[in-house]
Amino acid sequence: MSLDKLKLSKRLHVSMNDLGYFSAKEFQLKTLSRIIGGHSIIGIAPEGAGKTTTYVLGVLMRLKYTQDEAPKVLILAPNEERITEIVDRFITISKNRELHIMGLKTSGSMEEEIENLVRGVDIVVATPNRARAIYLKLGLNLNRIQTFIIDDADEIVKQGMQTPVRELAQSCGKVQYVAFSTVEHEKLHLMIDDFMPLATTIEVDELGENAVETHELLLYQVPNFTTKINLLNLLLRDDEVFDKVVVFVNSRLTAQKLSESLHAKKGEVAVLHPLFFDDAGVDDVNDFKQIPECRVLIIANENTDVLDLSGIPFIFHFEIPESREVFLQHVVKNTDEEVLAITFATDIELPEVKKIEQALGSKIPTMPLPDDLIIYQPSNTQKEKNEVDESRGGAFHKKKESNSKTYNYGGGEKAKMKMKNKKR
Structure with a gap:
């Protein structure tokens, strides 16, 4: 499908073309318009379906740049490596020097991170445990959060971080929730159903083109x-x-x-x-x-x-x-x-x-x-x-x-x- 089907802004369309993206994936076609529209969704798709790029584009399309000190988007990821990948994806796609995004690293100084948060950021990316710890120290203001994203939700469940996810979500009030996972199962719903009871589930199954002959x-x-x-x-x-x-x-x-x-x-x-x-x-x-x-x-x-x-x-x-x-x-x-x-x-x-x-x-x-x-x-x-x-x-x-x-x-x-x- 042509990238035109995603109805991106001219700036993001040019940016995606510059990065070598000339077509849209099925998952992006089914979910991006809903994210831009402010709907809460549960997206289920395998690796390589374009889940990260989808919510990066959705956030960039919705985000209004202001001098507000409190973040507008909170993204929870399972580990530091994933946090780095997400931050890099935002910077690469946005090409916007006014975008203030910050990854909270478990290995970093909490005091320094709190100081940087106070200066003002648009997007915060963190593990659930780190975000919760800084929130409890009054360093992470959740009052202005508009979009709450759970990246690699199945991996977060696997690592046993369901409780901080629920606590952070319930501290945000009424916001847009987005949860992406490779599979849908009971443990995922035990984590998110309390704050995403009416979310739309969108599932895409992408298999390899060539089937392997097996027993x-x-x-x-x-x-x-x-x-x-x-x-x-x-x-x-x-x-x-x-x-x-x-x-x-x-x-x-x-x-x-x-x-x-x-x-x-x-x-x-x-x-x-x-x-x-x-x-x-x-x-x-x-x-x-x-x-x-x-x-x-x-x-x-x-x-x-x-x-x-x-x-x-x-x-x-x-x-x-x-x-x-x-x-x-x-x-x-x-x-x-x-x-x-x-x-x-x-x-x-x-x-x-x-x-x-x-x-x-x-x-x-x-x-x-x-x-x-x-x-x-x-x-x-x-x-x-x-x-x-x-x-x-x-x-x-x-x-x-x-x-x-x-x-x-x-x-x-x-x-x-x-x-x-x-x-x-």
Whole structure:
């Protein structure tokens, strides 16, 4: 789409052309006019969809330059690196020497930052924790804020900074709220729903142009780490179907702990390169293939070379690999063998799933959770304690009606049907 569709001011249009932007992205076409119009929105889109450029243009189109000492725009970002990127984007696009923008750095002097704020700024960019700390010292005036933006909201949730976000938002009064995230999930809504109850949600799914040929993929969205264990135990209960299984985790410590949590007979579960010498394990995947009674091999992604997974019909990604390339190595189809690759993901792992889907060029089908799965419900104290624990997920959310299914396979039913068809 032509950049003209965004209806930018002449100055910003020229600036964007000078920077090499000659066309508008789908996400920008759907959201920018709403931001300029002062609407509160929740924008959901993957990396590369143009989310940052969208709100930078929206702010610059709305901003009225005055000598007011109090800031008009507050942007919350997850870390200092992101703060620097946002400030640089504003300066690059605006080319306006009268624009006063300031990034509050956690490593900087709070006294100096307060002094600079008192001199007057238009836009403040900060982490939620830093902004809250300076606000409590009466150094950040929120009385004149017009636009409140949450950048990388999913990463802010992942780092457990929901409380300062809510406190800052509620201290601003009636303003325009904008929250951008790569995924929409319950934890995001727990953070923003109190102050954005009527916000419009706009979602854009941009996948890679070339689809990668993979084995059959399935995704289970689960609320937390413990429920992942319950689900794996439930599926593996059917030992006739799941006779040879590889389970990938991210660390050797997790591999060791998971092996102790599986309900299996002695000798059925092994760890590749176990953490402790007296743990049940093997040093080579081929050794696992040749031991009939051993049907589950747990492999840590860390320090693991390319593996020969031929002859293994089931692959589980118990945790999302830290590198999408690792995931692709496990699931790309190189032979005619029928393999089912099943992935478990909590809310805060969904952004990584989105990145994987972009690399695959296709969505991973989501399966409903089995009716007989025990959903672990931590107490309120445990929820607070684990709020920043990346692996433990969060509150389980009900699927949107548009995404719900009218059927529900029990544990292993999908695999059973697949394997029965294979044996015919």
